[in-house]
Amino acid sequence: MSEDFRDKIIKKSEEIAKSLGLELFEINITGPKRKKNIEITIDHPKESVSIEMCEKFSREIEPWFDSIDIPFKSYNLIVSSPGIDRALRGLKDYKRFKNRLAKFILSERIENRTVFIGHIKDADEERVIVHERDSKKDFEIPINTIKKANLEIDL
Structure with missing residues (x-):
């Protein structure tokens, strides 16, 4: 084709x-x-x-x-539709889905981890701030380290 x-x-x-x-x-x-x-x-x-x-x-x-x-x-x-667990594809989506639960898979480790699940608090051209529910901590994730991101079902 x-x-x-x-x-x-x-x-x-x-x-x-x-x-x-x-x-x-x-x-x-x-x-x-x-x-x-x-x-x-x-x-x-x-x-x-x-x-x-x-x-x-x-x-x-x-x-x-x-x-x-x-x-x-x-x-x-x-x-x-993209579905409730839709892929997040960049800054526009990170801003659009502020306060929603998302999963981020990273290409580099942050605090010895490559996976973060939390609510998107904020995003700009360089980073996404994610509030992790379990640890109750905020993490700054550099946008250039995000390999894959998608919304999660928030129960």
């Missing part, structure tokens, strides 16, 4: 998402040559993505897929 086709999907998905007050989070195209899964993950800037939002996005993009030349025999279109 060509990058050109993927770029077309991204462009159209961003256009439709914007028209619906949503954001494109991610696109994955998987599966064998003849039958692909086109997974489009959408997000809402201020609230959780509902099933209705996914359905509306799907209804908007399906006619477009039917009107273009697709480089494989058939496909399944899957539209979803």
Whole structure:
């Protein structure tokens, strides 16, 4: 599959998402040559993505897929949300999810650890401050050491 086709999907998905007050989070195209899964993950800037939002996005993009030349025999279109344990991808997300519980996996050790789970207290271009519930301590995590981060379910 060509990058050109993927770029077309991204462009159209961003256009439709914007028209619906949503954001494109991610696109994955998987599966064998003849039958692909086109997974489009959408997000809402201020609230959780509902099933209705996914359905509306799907209804908007399906006619477009039917009107273009697709480089494989058939496909399944899957539209979803990032989920409650969504990936956090940078400063924008760290600020957006301030006060939410998150898990950070680091590429370097801080206090002899590479995993921190706590509430995001603050974030700037250089660091994220995480308040760990168990130790009741704040930790400064340099942004350039974050290998992976995601929201956790806060019970």
